[in-house]
Amino acid sequence: MSDTHSETVAFMRETMLPPQPPPLAQSGAIRWLRENLFSGPLNIALTLVGLGIVWLVVGAVGPWLTHSVWNAGSMAECRQIIAETWGEGATGACFALVKHRWNQFLFGFYPQALYWRPVLAFGLLFLALAPLLFSESARARRVVLGLAMVLTLVVSAVLDAPGPALAGMAVAMLAWAALVEARPRPALLASLVYPFAAVWLLWGGSLWTEAMALAGLAMGFLVWRGLARLGLFAFALAVVAAAAWWLLLAGPIAAALAGVLPLRLQPVSSDQFGGFVLSITIGVAGIALSLPLGVILALARRSDLPVIKVLAVMFIEFIRGVPLITLLFVASLLLNYFLPPGTNFDVILRVIIMVTLFAAAYMAEVIRGGLAGLPKGQYEAADALGLDYWKAQRLIILPQALKISIPGIVSTFIGMFKDTTLVVFVGLYDPLKAMSDTIRASFEWKGAYWEPYIFVGAIFFVLCFGMSRYSMYLERRLKHDHR
Amino acid sequence: AEGDTLKEVKARDALNCGVNTGLIGFAAPDANGNWSGFDVSYCKALAAAVLGDATKVKYVPVTGQTRFTALSSGEVDVLARNSTWTFQRDTDLKLDFIGINYYDGQGFMVRKDLGVSSAKELNGATICIQTGTTTELNLADYFKANNMEYQPVNIDSNAEGEQQYMAGACDAYTTDASGLAATRASFADPENHIILPEIISKEPLGPAVRHGDNNWGDIARWTLYALIAAEEYGVTSANIDELAKSSNNPEVQRLLGTTDELGKMIGLDAEWARRAIKASGNYGEIFAATIGEQTPIGLARGLNAQWTQGGLMYAMPFR
Amino acid sequence: MQTTAIPAIESDAAIEIVRLNKWYGTFHVLRDIDLTVRRGERIVIAGPSGSGKSTLIRCINRLEEHQSGKIIVDGTELTHDLKNIDKVRSEVGMVFQHFNLFPHLTILENCTLAPIWVRKVPRREAEETAMHFLEKVRIPDQAHKYPGQLSGGQQQRVAIARALCMRPRIMLFDEPTSALDPEMIKEVLDTMIALAEDGMTMICVTHEMGFAQAVAHRVIFMDQGQIVEQNTPVEFFNNPQSERTRLFLSQILGH
Amino acid sequence: MQTTAIPAIESDAAIEIVRLNKWYGTFHVLRDIDLTVRRGERIVIAGPSGSGKSTLIRCINRLEEHQSGKIIVDGTELTHDLKNIDKVRSEVGMVFQHFNLFPHLTILENCTLAPIWVRKVPRREAEETAMHFLEKVRIPDQAHKYPGQLSGGQQQRVAIARALCMRPRIMLFDEPTSALDPEMIKEVLDTMIALAEDGMTMICVTHEMGFAQAVAHRVIFMDQGQIVEQNTPVEFFNNPQSERTRLFLSQILGH
């Protein structure tokens, strides 16, 4: 193109140049190394520091991990095996402990023969969530449904679930999957059955108790819908009707029905809960209950009615201002004082209540963010169409706000799930400290510090990391989702 | 209020018993969650007496910090968690200690190679101590009285105390001598640790109930005495059925409900004590099976022998 | 559409506004507005930005509360009584500048939502009505798409259909074309003209003077919260009375 | 501005680019570019998306590094030498598509930041200069507002003023009007035309063909990282030589 310098500026390229490979230093492993690890004095120093850290960590942990023993009956035996295999003075991990006691980390003191019940309850959770969380992509939903079904069945079978139970499970799950695929909207409503099924599976006893509780809910709903004209009054009536049902009728009817058709599972009492069964029970119950409460609090906090707003703000700020552990102490120390003399209810339930209140305050803030993210025009359009406050919230505002808030909700859940370990301080057997301490208190496993922590930590990591990835996936999708 | 607890327990068909979160020999769950130990045996006896079934106990593990509140808030019906009977607890905390099942005292355990043979030589030492216990107060008083200094390391549970002591994070571990023995017994090398001779406090341990429900207190108290008296009169879980028929010792007859229906007076049936003793044996049997010299804990009876043997165990007369 | 004659005076007024005053805090937005709209009448409101046009029509379906004066819509006075408010809102449809469609619902669901939940119309019937109006705005084939998948002009037409599905007697438009690209303005205006031909009572805030001339019976010019001038479109554009109107017209027609 | 004649040839070139090659990874973005820009010359670069226009002008003030070839700006060759880079950057002003004003600083502070910290000009003097250029782009009254408070067109004019405050000899524009609403495009182009009238050396990536015809001395057409055609605007638009140019012109003029 030497003619640029000539007087005439006109120029036209006759032949296009083909692309050429970059100069050698610009490609291949060398370039990668240079650009990513050694691109300047600072970077070289950083690389060296990084290598140093890796070296230190591997040097400290590596031998210990590689000298691990999986087959032994006690710590002493472990040490002996390590000394024999790798020489005197060698240290090693004794994962035999995990092999012996894994069930306690996972199930606490839950009766061994019934391990399949928590597994089933946990598996069903994914089935119940499928229409909710994976509603957008049919492929993701099917993968989740299928995986949850297969895994639950396999694990239950491995854990010696009785044959009839397995068969029943398989049929119920297939039917559910069919419902989800065929009629997604009713399936959403039917997901409400899950909590009751889970409670029945976990605690056992007569199915009729849970069924009657559910019936009360359904009745309240019917009363409300039936009298919808009366507005808030209908709602109050519905509450009264449901309460009357639960307090007066549910008990006798359940007993009578149980007499006719005893659908009973062996009862398991709360003090047998422990380990991850306890954590997940508290975590899931807490999140499920805190979500509606959080929605109400968020709406209250955004309300124009000063009294309601102030109450909501006070509640939220109070809960967020004190550590969870003090609330747990309240649950274990003071809650009984607040209730009528003589009431005494399950400590797990009390902890769930406190965790729910705690999570609800955080949830309310997350949802409030979602509500604030909606343009004002949405409210105005709803108003202009003549929708009243509750209809507008239910049909227009909340569906959108909740969708925006899902990532925040998931991270609240992760935080709460991690916090379930704190129940150890009120005497419950969390997987992390209480279970490790219990196992360590036995003569065989005295002195095993790292192995339980590694095992429990790994499980927590997998669960929490999985959830955080899911929420990131959602966040990305919501961002691109211009619908 | 008056008489409520018994009704509640019966209605619930389970006894809520507050126990240690894990102290081998006194109360600890095994791999399957079955509880056993010295305090647990008392719970079983009480449940047998009241409900007729030693298994109808719900064990509520309570920490040193939560135990009294658990009792006063009604979460547990009886607290059998090696707790010391003190003035303040009995009065201000509104508890009722219903008797003593173990006479203990606070001691120190140190490593042999520390070269210490008396607690008086512990000036400047670091001492592991469980928070929320009387030992914490005794320790402060003892060092103050002897004009010594110490550095406390606060721990939350016995398991943690063991860990810290074993790692050498404290020079001495102090708690009730029985607990020290239990802890020492669980070490791989018990011979390398010694329990110092000084006992710096009186630690009468016993079950406690809430203030105010005297009938329930009576039941709890006399169940304990039944266990102790049974040992005194030679009633064991093995010979009890036979003695119930054949014994002509009037005291035994009253105890086992063959004559004089003492049970009625406390709202139970005649055979309550018989069931309590059958649950895990008399006091001596329980002691021997859980913490006695044949067990890894290896505690001698000492002060806890029957008064007839020169000890302090003295059941009030069943009359 | 040549008729700029005011329709034969019917029984009574569709909207009657008497000495309406409104304040935002201490700021007096609407001052002593008097306005009567007859049934079937089509009114265009123009005026500089901030003159209170939007506020005025938002008062008519009580998106804003007024502090003094009377607003009577179809015989119902707007007070704090919720029943009256509900009644008025079901009589009055509104189309916003930014469409305000519900993004999480399909076009069809957008149109059937209010009939089903407010008017308690059976779903089938609501859907039929919705399809009817979607045909009217010429986008029946988009019924199962989501708003985000439509162009701005299509969205605004859906918004009009949505309002029509409630079968209102009066339609309010707040600058319905000002957020649209030039190509799309025309399709929306065409829809509105078609509506006008059906004899709908309409109040429209707009600066589209072509539209005003084509369909309006009256043009109202507002400034600083007052009605400064009102006249037939022909008179208004060709022979503005007030100085302010002239200035305004020169600005918007100039650019 | 009728003069499309190239200014009298001065001593030497403002920018000289010789056999410039650049890769992103293995992707060859710029291929053997040769280009000399004389002082006072105004060049418009056009070309389809992805043809490397932005990359080319970003190489000129070293926002991107090139891998082979020479770039000499005002006698200074761009190498890894930081001093040279600083020198070139202080000679060359740049205006971005998305303005890139600093939102935390007022308009005035945006304009004085670089003169104060780079040129070490006393604040008073810097502010005077800034006001001078803000007047030039006709927004002196906004000096104490924040960028967020201005319209897009105003922001882009501030961005031009900010670049001018460093008193550069050469200005680079990367699609300065493509993020703007139609009304605002004109005000920015007017500002740029005024600048051209002052004889500033300019390289401008733009598809505003009206602008190109009005002020450019040369139009350069790029495709696939190479200069395909260059010519005077008149020739370029009326008589494109290459097939690609014709295709491109038909597309952008067609719509």
Added chain:
Amino acid sequence: MVTHTGAVDPPFRLSMLIYDRRYRSLTLQAIVFILVMLAASWIIDNTLKNLADLGKTLSFDFLFRRAGYDIPQQLIPYNSDDTHLRAAVVGLLNTLLVSVLGCIAATVLGVVAGVLRLSSNWLIARLMTVYVEVFRNIPLLLWILVCLALFTEIMPPPNAYRGENPAAGMILFDMVAPTNRYTAIPSIGMTNPPGTLALGREGISWALIAFAVVIAAALAGHRLLRSWARRVQERTGKRPTTWWISLAMFALPSILLTWYFGLHLIPPVLRGFNFADGINLDNALVVLWLALTLYTGAFIAEIVRAGILAVSRGQSEAAFALGLRPRRTMSLVVLPQALRVIVPPLISQYLNLTKNSSLAIAVGYMDLRGTLGGTTLNQTGREMEAMVLMMAVYLALSLIISAGMNIFNARVRLKER
């Protein structure tokens, strides 16, 4: 001003309670208020009844009784003869101590990790990602327990420093001895002590006061110098270098004072069972501090990363194009913008850290919960009073912190159209 001229309000009817917008909101609020009050009074009534049943009364007298227990780590003098109130204050100060230390360290760690995660260095970026993900997804309690185990299991006992051939050696010029109980660091001694200013039980050394004065003066001087430099820059465009004057202003008097008081470090020596003479930093504190730092640091790293990413590349490109050097670009353009994004979530992390410090219970660190909510509660049996008091203190702490955050937010909010 709001005069109802035209409309005459209809007379009040009962149905207006439900159908009139104004009354309806009043009705609703009244109902909610009454319900809440009912619930509250129900709870209070139950509580009083329950307490009466137990024969307890609400009273805060216990705060003024003798505490009777010792606290290992104390910022103000305390012994077992002091009151429970003083013990609670010691606990509160301990909470504050670990929180402040934790916030500082977590910020440093988080900023470093967050910036490094964006580094072009592949290895370092990956390492930081691993750090962040691992620490964020595992409960804090585990990290506390792991740190505790690290310190008790790996560090040598003080005994190991004893004898001819000690198993462990002191580090940092024989000044610091990490042990499994505490880290012994040197204390500061004076050959020429100037006496103390008596303030009740706590005395403040005049030397300390002198140093505080010097530092304050140096800080003030530094600010004066900076504003002078700015004025010079505004006048002439050239900014004079001032850092060495600032340094000298601080260093010279300090050295003088050190020489005058004869300040020197007293290394810890092993005496009896433990190190003496130096300062023994309780491991409970160190462990809790370390765990809180590592855990919160991971969250802060994410916040910092997000904050920096929130400032678009265009901003730094524009600055480069104007000729600003990278360092100036950072300080004048990127940081001021990133900070607005970073600070609010950062402060809520501080809040979390403060609340999480109550996990001190796991290491036996005597913080507010350990004293007031732990031993005091347990020894006196005043769970209601102690819990209420403790929650009130935590609540006050958080409200203060979030008030600070709100002020900051209001001040830096970007001006928009």
